[in-house]
Amino acid sequence: MNKFKYYFILLITTVSLFSCSKDDAAAEMEPPRDYAVQYATDLTDIEEYLKTYYIEEVSADFDIKITKIPNGGLQKSIWNQTDYQLKSRDVKLHDITYKLYYLVLREGVGRSPSNVDGVLAAYKGDYLERITTSGAAALTAVFFEESKNPQQFFNLTTTITGWGEAFPQFKTGTYTSNADGTVTHKDFGAGVMFLPSGLGYYNSGSATIPAYAPLIFSFKLYEINRLDSDGDGIMNFQEDENGDGYMRVFATGVPNPDDTDKDGIPNFLDIDDDGDGLSTKLEITGTNGVLIPFADIPSCDGNTTNPDRIKRHLVKCN
Template identity: 70%
Template sequence: MNKFKYYFILLITTVSLFSCSKDDAAEIQPPRDYAEQLATDLTDIEEYLKNYSITVTSHPGFADDQDVTFTKIPTGGTQPSIYSYLNSTTFPKLLSKEVKLHDITYTMYYLVLREGVGEKPSNVDGVLSAYRGDYLSRQKVAEVETLTATFFEESKNPQQFFNLTSTITGWGETFPEFKTGTYSSNADGTVSYNDFGAGIMFLPSGLGYYDSGNASIPAYAPLVFSFKLFAISRIDSDGDGIMNFQEDLNGDGYLYNYSNTINYPTPPADAIRYADDTDKDGIPNFLDTDDDADGVSTKTEITGANGVLIPFADIPSCDGNTTNPARIKRHLVKCN
């Protein structure tokens, strides 16, 4: 009898706990409108650009080369704001670009401290990059609201490449505007980097983490990343033997997967949608194992009789020409 009474009380308690949890659960809010949030983010970003100055460390060959310090310009201060570098003919140079995503056109800013002297990555490559990240938010102290930058993460000596297809959109949109530099190995096993591309990206939340946030980053926070581009890792996402950047048919450095209906609810015009999609099946070549839809995989088509993949530079065009640098690759356009 006592045992029955015990289990009955336990059952009532459990039901009560679940009922309270359900009743007290926070109401889930739908995501904000992308266009409205972009307007808010741009207001914050442009205020930050107009009210902060930067100091850049020039220390070639050392880890602190191109480190950036941000300083709020005091009332009456004469320091040049970041915004004063907009469209400058010399470095630092603040530029803006448009990014079409979520059925709206984002405006994002990026500051070029140094362009770099090596290769540019595409937005579907891997990058080795040192970086520091801050997020922008408005804080109210003594009834006075101020725009504040809060540090959240830093990597001074990166040990791994970031695949730009797996990072936030803003990284993929910014890194192709920069180049790598040179490097040398030191006797102690470390590596020294020189003449690398370095800059700062200022990202609306829609090109960052938007409503989800990330770890210590709140939802809807604009992001500021200072970064250095040390090296590139070329990636072959579909495993067809052709690197992603080599499947960039129009050569603009950007390849997009328009079949992603979250990012692209409304597909763009065909000229844009199929710019890097030979067979127009909605899957861009860098993700398509059969680019020309002939039923034979690209990898099979570029494998020689000896079973070895033919180097990209030696893949013949439809007429068999391997010497014309402007030739159309067989795997990109079906030969009739």
């Protein structure tokens, strides 16, 4: 009898645990929020932040300190200050149009990346959250990550969308190599981007970043790395057919301006982007109209210019 009771209790416990696991899994599978509804909330939070925080300091090396305006404070908010340009650009994604705010601390003097290049950038990241203290909820910027001395390039095709949308608005600077192996960067582009969650991690979150959190990144753009994602001999940024500095993977509801043969694959990922059955690398000709063998095409690494590098029109390496 006691043995029967033991197995019965074990069975009930197992069923209960299994039921709890199913309930937890069901909770985790909650469908994502509507993009338009969430964006409205994010935009409200971002604009409130811009109107209630001020730029306390920008160092000589363009490190920025942003602080909340205290009650009764007379500091000019980011929204109202005139020392630096607060700009915005429209980003069409998820069947809505996002407004991406960004603050220009310095534009930079070099080259601008496209949204499908690599960037070497220092950055500091915060997310916005309403934190309740003493019964009142206050919009707060919560630090989550910082990279002061970047050692590798970020491929903008694999980062969050907001990075690919903001970085092309800035330029690189110059640098000198030091005897101790370090590098000193000067005149680089520096700014702050304010991203709604739809241009960030949205419902997935990341590490300590909650789902649906708007993001703030202060950054310095040191260098760019031109990429050739489809290996066709033409760098990604050179396959920007409409010349707006951005390549589109998807163009919702309208033809993709960067998809020449309209096959649904943008040119920078299409080895035959004119759809004639020949690989693009076999169609690169010089100004004299003579085919340039693929193996003879100089590397377009951003440090050289090859005026004979042509694909339907003259393109250059910078």
